[in-house]
């Protein structure tokens with residue numbers, strides 16, 4: 001690939017953030033809050049998590065010092081781009097009571113400043129691409145997502161130090177972002193702290209033109225490639241994806257669901273941190289007089305009891321059924337619905353599960369316990 | 382310097398915004414079921430096909446999926462037949478004439494009754510399930526000569542719960558529909574059949590191999606009826622069921638209605654039994 005790459009230094013990164021801000025973007029990047037890397041507004045490099053690594057394992061997260069000065073020496077932040085592009089609470093409309101019923105207020109364009117995502121990882125971009133497929137490229141699309149998405153500028157970062165819960169190499173979604181960015185940074189520490197910058201779009205090139213940069217040399221390119229090779233070799237976990245859809249469909253009546261259900265708290269954490277989960281509900285709120293009503297779209301989870309409620313009761317009353325829905329949707333039904341896996345291997349659901357339930361381990365256990373009979377039943381239509 | 386705020390795309394039309402419709406008339410069908418006749422406020426009448434549903438909104442209370450129960454072959458008010466079972470359906474059937482409700486839709490797949498032309502058509506309804514089947518029957522009757530035997534098997538809870546009683550008589554007497562009704566609990570005055578609608582399937586007069594079957598009712602009822610139809614020889618891909626699931630959007634985005642790989646709101650609600658059978662036999666899928 002002809003990469004036309006350039007190199008910027010730490011001052012260049014600072015300037016890049018300033019250029020984005022001056023163009024009207026709210027720059028959202030990794031920053032440390034309450035002992036974890038979260039995505040929040042950043043004003044400069046001082047806000048980035050310098051010299052920190054995240055130790056992640058099932059039900060475990062801890063920031064530990066690195067022996068270098070890396071800004072992006074951590075893996076996936078607590079949440080990715082989902083809260084930015086697809087907020088947990090979205091006003092759908094507001095209406096006022098009139099003599100004969102109600103009148104909807106004119107839909108106002110979302111006038112919040114567009115966002116520049118700084119430090120988005122390959123798994124984050126893969127998840128955004130999945131949301132594009134789910135929310136934009138079908139018969140009906142999500143108008144609010146469409147608007148936010150179109151305005152978003154993406155500065156991606158190649159993952160150099162995956163966490164123990166990462167498995168994007170298995171899902172084919174990392175560690176090096178292939179597309180979906182305006183600019184791509186690869187952080188290089190030796191002999192001097194610098195960033196290889198690759199351009200992914202015209203507006204990316206326009207922004208980079210405002211930052212002093214030098215053409216990348218063969219040594220820079222080789223060092224960047226080496227980052228990818230080392231990261232791939234350091235993935236903490238593996239997910240065997242071959243034939244996974246058929247395994248999960250065949251496992252529908254597996255006794256293993258009872259085993260998972262005995263551990264699962266149905267707390268919904270996994271679906272909240274998962275960057276691809278898109279399920280929502282609606283909530284109606286009326287003011288005290290009852291004259292103004294609003295409908296909000298709010299995140300929901302297939303682990304909540306009301307999720308499959310129809311008059312008369314929940315269609316998935318038991319935790320075993322809800323865990324089955326979750327993992328079967330992610331790893332199997334998603335392939336039929338959207339032609340792709342619903343998991344990008346970010347490992348968040350493993351880290352943030354209070355019961356340490358591990359999607360890779362459960363998938364492996366189901367595979368081991370499920371004899372695959374190939375019948376016409378599971379075949380694609 | 383150019384600001385990114387300039388030249389941003391304006392919001393595309395949002396399918397989550399309800400369109401105002403006025404309640405023209407309310408007809409009480411049974412003790413707990415009403416039919417609402419709606420007219421758009423200002424806009425054009427809704428074009429829909431038999432089997433589709435809308436998301437009906439009662440201001441400040443909420444929004445639920447309700448099938449269209451009117452005649453798709455004739456212009457007229459938009460009709461929905463609603464059983465009062467909870468907060469939103471209660472608010473809908475309690476609307477006063479002249480009041481404005483919100484409508485989104487029409488959504489979902491259709492009965493496609495024309496696939497039954499040249500053969501027999503069997504409609505099997507349980508309870509409120511007759512309402513979503515009414516447009517299919519009216520469409521059949523608009524071209525009655527193109528079909529062989531038309532059979533309607535209908536099960537209600539009690540004689541008082543029988544929907545569209547007048548029409549059932551007209552369909553049977555004047556329009557060439559073989560109507561067979563059964564109730565779960567018959568009182569003394571009831572001289573008709575008592576028992577499950579499933580039991581009507583084996584003896585009904587239709588040529589199973591050349592039949593299109595349309596089924597709507599509670600899921601257990603549909604499962605047994607579909608199996609009884611298949612046992613009689615109706616091909617599974619000629620048996621269509623209208624599925625009920627939790628629906629918060631109706632347009633494939635909220636995820637609530639999923640049945641394994643299906644989004645029941647857009648892939649359904651009308652689905653053929655050959656696709657559904659393996660999914661319905663697994664509990665809580």
Ligand SMILES: Cc1cc2nc3c(=O)[nH]c(=O)nc-3n(C[C@H](O)[C@H](O)[C@H](O)COP(=O)(O)OP(=O)(O)OC[C@H]3O[C@@H](n4cnc5c(N)ncnc54)[C@H](O)[C@@H]3O)c2cc1C
Pocket residue numbers: 305306309310311312434445446447448449461462463464465466467468469470471509512513624625626627628650
């Ligand atoms: C495609 C389709 C077509 C339909 N067509 C018709 C029709 O033609 N006529 C008809 O009468 N009905 C029809 N229904 C059924 C109708 O949508 C339901 O009866 C209606 O949604 C009930 O809403 P409710 O608020 O009145 O009742 P509720 O039982 O109060 O439920 C309303 C909603 O509130 C929530 N909820 C309420 N109580 C609870 C609880 N205890 N726990 C968790 N959540 C709760 C649920 O999310 C539920 O969806 C159809 C359904 C579908 C899917």
Ligand code: SF4
Pocket residue numbers: 270273274275276277330342343344345346347348349350359
């Ligand atoms: S299922 Fe888990 S590992 Fe996969 S994308 Fe979601 S949070 Fe990440």
Ligand code: SF4
Pocket residue numbers: 271276277278279300301302303325326327329330636639
């Ligand atoms: S059904 Fe469950 S696993 Fe699938 S997207 Fe919705 S919340 Fe996530």
Ligand code: FES
Pocket residue numbers: 627628629630631632633634635636637638639644645646647
């Ligand atoms: S009702 Fe929302 S996805 Fe089907």
